[in-house]
Amino acid sequence: MDRKNVADLENEGPGTGTLGKAMSVLEAVATADRPQRFTDILQTVRQPRGTLHRLLGHLVDEGLLVQRGDLSYEPGLRLLKLAYSSWSGNQFRDVAEPHLLNLHELTGETVHLGILRETEIIYVDKVESRQTVRMSSQIGKASPAYCTGIGKAALSSLAQSELQRIAAKMHFIPFTDRTHRSATSLLAEIEEIRREGHAFDREEHEAEICCVAAPIVVPEHELVAGISVTGPSYRVTMTQLAIWAADVRNSARQIEEEVRIRLGPGRGGG
Amino acid sequence: MDRKNVADLENEGPGTGTLGKAMSVLEAVATADRPQRFTDILQTVRQPRGTLHRLLGHLVDEGLLVQRGDLSYEPGLRLLKLAYSSWSGNQFRDVAEPHLLNLHELTGETVHLGILRETEIIYVDKVESRQTVRMSSQIGKASPAYCTGIGKAALSSLAQSELQRIAAKMHFIPFTDRTHRSATSLLAEIEEIRREGHAFDREEHEAEICCVAAPIVVPEHELVAGISVTGPSYRVTMTQLAIWAADVRNSARQIEEEVRIRLGPGRGGG
DNA sequence: ACACGGTGTTCCACATATTGGAACAACTGC
DNA sequence: GCAGTTGTTCCAATATGTGGAACACCGTGT
Incomplete structure (x- = not known):
C-alpha cells in the first residue's frame, strides 16, 4: 500500500516519474483557456527547458497535444476520443x-x-x-x-x-x-x-x-x-x-x- | 520534421518511449467494455509482465486508472475531467x-x-x-x-x-x-x-x-x-x-x- | 495432503530514455 | 548592429525504465 493518494497531489504534483511530468504538462495545456506557447507552459510547469521541449514533442507524437502554426499547443482530439471510450x-x-x-x-x-x-x-x-x-x-x-x-x-x-x-x-x-x-x-x-x-x-x-x-x-x-x-x-x-x-x-x-x-x-x- | 505521423500508428503502435507504452495501456483499458484484469491487459498490450505491472501502478498513481477490489482496472475519473477541460x-x-x-x-x-x-x-x-x-x-x-x-x-x-x-x-x-x-x-x-x-x-x-x-x-x-x-x-x-x-x-x-x-x-x- | 495451473507480485543486473545546463538559432524591436 | 526575446538542439551524467525469472498466493482436482 505505498500507492500515493491521488488527491494529495491533486493540484500540480511532481508526479510519478516520466508519466507524471507528462500528465502535468498535459493538464496545464488542457486547463488553460487559450493555446499555450512554449514559454507559457514553461512557467506553469516548472521543468528545465530541454526536458519540457522533449516532453511536448512526445505528447504531440501521441496525439494528446497538437501544435499549431504559430507554435502554440492545444489539446489534441485523442484525449476526447479516449474519454468517450471510457465514458461510454x-x-x-x-x-x-x-x-x-x-x-x-x-x-x-x-x-x-x-x-x-x-x-x-x-x-x-x-x-x-x-x-x-x-x-x-x-x-x-x-x-x-x-x-x-x-x-x-x-x-x-x-x-x-x-x-x-x-x-x-x-x-x-x-x-x-x-x-x-x-x-x-x-x-x-x-x-x-x-x-x-x-x-x-x-x-x-x-x-x-x-x-x-x-x-x-x-x-x-x-x-x-x-x-x-x-x-x-x-x-x-x-x-x-x-x-x-x-x-x-x-x-x-x-x-x-x-x-x-x-x-x-x-x-x-x- | 521527424515527428511521427500519429495516424500511422493509430491502431496499437509501439509508441513514443515510456509515454507511448503508458498510453497504449490506458487505451486498452478505456476501449474495453468491462474492467480489465492484469492478464487481460497483458494479452492486449504486448509488454513484459514486469514492465506492465509497474506501468499500471503509475497510471493508478496518476488517477488515470482505478484499481477495484477484485484487482481489475477501470478508467479513472481524471481522464473525464481532463477531457472536459480541453473540450470546454x-x-x-x-x-x-x-x-x-x-x-x-x-x-x-x-x-x-x-x-x-x-x-x-x-x-x-x-x-x-x-x-x-x-x-x-x-x-x-x-x-x-x-x-x-x-x-x-x-x-x-x-x-x-x-x-x-x-x-x-x-x-x-x-x-x-x-x-x-x-x-x-x-x-x-x-x-x-x-x-x-x-x-x-x-x-x-x-x-x-x-x-x-x-x-x-x-x-x-x-x-x-x-x-x-x-x-x-x-x-x-x-x-x-x-x-x-x-x-x-x-x-x-x-x-x-x-x-x-x-x-x-x-x-x-x- | 499434495501437486498443479493460474493468478498477481517482487526482485535486480542491465540498458536506455530522461535529465538539464549551456550553446545555438531565429526573430523582434530598438 | 546590438540586446532581448523566442524556440531548438546538443550531450555527458544518471535516474528511470526494462524484462526475465523467481516468488507468493489461491483455488482445483486427485
Whole structure:
C-alpha cells in the first residue's frame, strides 16, 4: 500500500516519474483557456527547458497535444476520443441511465449523476430539462462537494472520520450568500442530511438554481456518488423539491441495488 | 520534421518511449467494455509482465486508472475531467456553437459538429433534436469518414493527393446496403460533393438515419471539419435535406469566417 | 495432503530514455 | 548592429525504465 493518494497531489504534483511530468504538462495545456506557447507552459510547469521541449514533442507524437502554426499547443482530439471510450464503457453510468430518464420523465427537470472524488463531484451523466436550450454536456465537469446537492449527499454517506479528513481539505469559496463558509456549518448540515436521507442545494453554488439529491453508495466498488433533480428557483420551489425528494431517494436506492446485481460481488460483467 | 505521423500508428503502435507504452495501456483499458484484469491487459498490450505491472501502478498513481477490489482496472475519473477541460476550452467549438443552435432552431433536427482526423470523424459538439429522448453525449465519438455526411464533406475539401492517401487507408465496412464499399465509389461521390458544396448521408452509416453536411476548412489551423443536420428518414426526406443544404453551407461558411476573425492569423486569442 | 495451473507480485543486473545546463538559432524591436 | 526575446538542439551524467525469472498466493482436482 505505498500507492500515493491521488488527491494529495491533486493540484500540480511532481508526479510519478516520466508519466507524471507528462500528465502535468498535459493538464496545464488542457486547463488553460487559450493555446499555450512554449514559454507559457514553461512557467506553469516548472521543468528545465530541454526536458519540457522533449516532453511536448512526445505528447504531440501521441496525439494528446497538437501544435499549431504559430507554435502554440492545444489539446489534441485523442484525449476526447479516449474519454468517450471510457465514458461510454462505464458500467455504473450505464446501469444508472434509465433511472435518470425515469426521474426526468417524472419531474420534467434536469437530472444529474455525479461521483465523489475527494473534495469534488465529477458529473458523469445528465438528462436535460425539456426547456433547456444548450446541450452543454458538462460531463466531466468538476464542482466542489460542499455547495452542491450531490456533493453534500455523497459526503453524508461517508464514515465520520473520512468525512472530516476530506472536509479539512476543502477551500470554502462563497459562490452565493447561502454558500457554506466553513467546515463547521457544512458538517452540521451533513448531520441533518444523514437523518433525512437527501440533501438540498438552496442556491448555494449558483444563484437561482436549486436541487434535491440523494446519495448512492456501492461499497463493493468503493464508489460514493449521487443523483439529483435540478431546476431554476422561480419554477422549482423548495416545497416541490421536498416532494420530489422521495422519488430521488427511491431512484438512488434502485441504482444501488441494480449495480450490486449487475456488477455483482463475483465477476464484474455487463 | 521527424515527428511521427500519429495516424500511422493509430491502431496499437509501439509508441513514443515510456509515454507511448503508458498510453497504449490506458487505451486498452478505456476501449474495453468491462474492467480489465492484469492478464487481460497483458494479452492486449504486448509488454513484459514486469514492465506492465509497474506501468499500471503509475497510471493508478496518476488517477488515470482505478484499481477495484477484485484487482481489475477501470478508467479513472481524471481522464473525464481532463477531457472536459480541453473540450470546454476549445475555441473552435466555442465559435461554432451559436451556429449549431441557429441551425437547430431552423430545422428542429439534431445538429453535429465534427473534426476530420485521418480516416475518421470525431464529434466535438451536438445539439439534439427536440424529439430526442437520450442525452447520449456522443462527443468524442469517432465514426468512419466514408459513410457519414460530415466525413464525406470534410474529405471533399482536401487536396486530391491528400484525399487519395487517406482513402487508401480506409477499411470499408458495409454498415448498410447503401454504404460505400470501395475507394472508387467514394471518390466518385466526392467529385459530386465538391461541385455541390454539400454531402448527404443516405442511410449509409445507420439505417433510417440520413443527413446533409457541409465542410468547414480553416487552413490557418490545419483544420478540416464539418457540420450537419441529421434526422430519421421517415421524418426527414431527401427533398427536405436538399432544401436545408443551403442553410448548412451557410452556417459552415459563417463559422469559417468567424474562426478566421476571432482566432485570426496573428495571435491566437479568444 | 499434495501437486498443479493460474493468478498477481517482487526482485535486480542491465540498458536506455530522461535529465538539464549551456550553446545555438531565429526573430523582434530598438 | 546590438540586446532581448523566442524556440531548438546538443550531450555527458544518471535516474528511470526494462524484462526475465523467481516468488507468493489461491483455488482445483486427485
